[in-house]
Amino acid sequence: GQIEKGGYDHFMLKEIFEQPECLTNCMRGRINVEANHVTLSALIDYRLQLLKAKRIVIVACGTSWHAGLIGKQLIESFCRIPCEVEYASEFRYRNPVVTSDDVVIAISQSGETADTLAAIQLAKEKGAFIYGICNAIGSSIPRATDTGTYIHVGPEIGVASTKAFTGQVTVLTMFALALADAKGTINRDEYLKVVKELNRVPEIIKEVLKSNEKVRDLARTFTYAHNFLYLGRGYSYPVALEGALKLKEISYIHAEGYPAAEMKHGPIALIDSDMPVVVIATHNAMYEKVLSNIQEIKARQGRVIALVSKGDNTISRIADEVIELPDVLECLEPLVATIPLQLLAYHVAVCKGKNVDQPRNLAKSVTVE
Numbered sequence: 001g002q003i004e005k006g007g008y009d010h011f012m013l014k015e016i017f018e019q020p021e022c023l024t025n026c027m028r029g030r031i032n033v034e035a036n037h038v039t040l041s042a043l044i045d046y047r048l049q050l051l052k053a054k055r056i057v058i059v060a061c062g063t064s065w066h067a068g069l070i071g072k073q074l075i076e077s078f079c080r081i082p083c084e085v086e087y088a089s090e091f092r093y094r095n096p097v098v099t100s101d102d103v104v105i106a107i108s109q110s111g112e113t114a115d116t117l118a119a120i121q122l123a124k125e126k127g128a129f130i131y132g133i134c135n136a137i138g139s140s141i142p143r144a145t146d147t148g149t150y151i152h153v154g155p156e157i158g159v160a161s162t163k164a165f166t167g168q169v170t171v172l173t174m175f176a177l178a179l180a181d182a183k184g185t186i187n188r189d190e191y192l193k194v195v196k197e198l199n200r201v202p203e204i205i206k207e208v209l210k211s212n213e214k215v216r217d218l219a220r221t222f223t224y225a226h227n228f229l230y231l232g233r234g235y236s237y238p239v240a241l242e243g244a245l246k247l248k249e250i251s252y253i254h255a256e257g258y259p260a261a262e263m264k265h266g267p268i269a270l271i272d273s274d275m276p277v278v279v280i281a282t283h284n285a286m287y288e289k290v291l292s293n294i295q296e297i298k299a300r301q302g303r304v305i306a307l308v309s310k311g312d313n314t315i316s317r318i319a320d321e322v323i324e325l326p327d328v329l330e331c332l333e334p335l336v337a338t339i340p341l342q343l344l345a346y347h348v349a350v351c352k353g354k355n356v357d358q359p360r361n362l363a364k365s366v367t368v369e
């Protein structure tokens with residue numbers, strides 16, 4: 001009941017608000033603030049197995065797969081190891097090329113997802129070394145892996161995953177940093193800068209959570225919609241996918257996430273005055289390109305909800321609604337930009353009177369194929 005929800009109306013809202021604390025727990029004992037250093041016990045105990053990876057393959061489903069897409073960018077950019085991200089359900093049924101030169105990373109909140117477990121078994125038979133990123137302690141997936149890292153965000157009750165996603169991304173960030181440090185593929189200053197800022201992420205998320213009321217108010221305006229488009233580039237593209245999945249799951253509004261630049265190759269045809277488009281348009285290397293995407297949407301009367309960097313007054317003049325985000329390093333932006341999208345999905349679903357914690361047709365862990 002009410003006590004378990006800690007005074008919040010739903011577990012999902014509680015879990016969204018818990019994120020600063022959860023990520024602090026996730027980093028505890030792993031980031032040494034004085035030394036500005038990341039250590040994961042998996043990387044100490046299985047250093048050779050992880051260091052010799054010629055390729056990394058990430059297997060997961062749903063939200064965990066979205067975390068994997070962010071992991072791929074972190075691993076490739078910091079560690080310079082080729083990395084692929086696969087839906088576990090596809091991977092297990094297509095006789096994939098996997099060898100003992102590969103490290104397979106399995107990501108799962110519940111640790112019980114049947115497809116992910118089967119993908120691990122297959123990769124094991126082919127000789128890969130398996131590293132797990134899970135939340136539920138002692139569940140089937142951690143037991144099936146060679147080593148791993150728990151995200152330690154506490155039990156997640158809401159069917160729509162929120163704090164597990166940010167926990168997974170936090171572990172992937174620490175993993176990529178620690179592996180890159182061990183391999184010598186990351187520049188010292190860059191490493192220190194990212195570690196320092198990662199440590200500040202819980203504080204930054206606290207700041208972002210202050211936009212809750214603003215997001216609630218704007219959610220009311222958009223409950224009419226039957227479709228939503230979510231756009232982002234680079235590290236923000238998986239965030240767009242995740243934002244769209246959250247909305248679909250709990251409000252039953254059809255939503256699609258796209259890399260912003262792909263819009264012109266098809267989805268732009270959908271844009272009219274009924275179409276809300278959520279655009280992650282913070283200050284980064286792609287800012288000008290995303291700005292021009294927003295202009296294209298407005299030229300077709302689309303309704304733009306933009307996530308912008310604090311103080312941006314260019315996009316605020318064009319977009320219908322803006323949500324400001326504090327500045328953060330580009331590689332850490334998913335951890336910050338995902339928060340208002342969780343809140344948006346939550347408030348739209350509440351406005352529509354939907355069962356937020358237990359949406360129809362969905363189970364918390366999918367233990368069947």
Ligand code: AGP
Nearest residue numbers: 062063064108109110113160161
């Ligand atoms: C997330 O909101 C979903 N309910 C779902 O996509 C989930 O992430 C997926 O089923 C994977 O679950 P797991 O992380 O427990 O393996």
